[in-house]
Amino acid sequence: MKISVVITLKKDVLDPQGKVIHQTLDGMGFKDVIEVRQGKYFEIDTKETDIEKAKTKVEEMCKKLLANLVIENYKIIDPK
């Protein structure tokens, strides 16, 4: 089963890369952009067949390694 996780920076954390991407988009003519925040995306293929158990494990992975909760939030996406 594949579980996906999206990690994003918390609201108050400065994201200089997102800022530069925003400026570049602006320079390319995408004038409607209000803000860009860069994050990370993981696909975790697990042997676990029970969705809830798999999600619980992935949540533990997020807390212990994938995200740093001082600056990042994580969101686990339900497998299709």
Next chain:
Amino acid sequence: MKSSVITFPGSNCDRDIDVALKKFGFKNKMVWHADAELPKSDLIVLPGGFSYGDYLRCGSMASKSKIMQSVINFANSGGMVMGICNGFQILVETGLVPGVLLRNKYLEFICKNVFVKINNKKNKFFGNVDNEVLEFHIAHNEGNFFCTKDQLKEIEDNEQIAINYCDKNGKIAEQFNPNGSVKNIAGIFNRKKNVLGMMPHPERMIDISLSGEDGSIFFNNLINNLK
């Protein structure tokens, strides 16, 4: 005095700190990250470099290394631990010191000499240093110290700020902040002040023919404080 330097895959300042520690009288041992046990030590150093290629977040993989559980236990029982540059990033990832190190504010790798003001001398790392300001070297891409407002309050209330970026006279201001760190923080302690994480490299300033001697002041003082 006995010291141990942990080498992770991708560490590249481990031999520099080895040279520095030995020069000032430490009997130093190099320890591989996959070892489980630490040799008997008065000081553990996590060196600079690019452990695990800085994958995921700088220091995050190394913080889960086998040896790190022993380092955490050593620190929690009052042992002296110092993390320099990538070693500082590893320390924040273990939670031994608060905060995180983000990408530098202006997205540049910074490699230059900086001045730092010693903020707290009531500890074995900086106690008895006569100078108020030291000149060290920095070389990093992710040295932008960040913490939440609550953490900052705790850090300040417990006098955990070790050193701040400043000018040569010790003036702390935004124009002397190379990387965007909160409050110009260049190094911090844990609550008990037996763990120090700092971005500057004192081991690069131990010979006048290299770049300076202020690292010599630091190491001379450190070994005397540990005796």
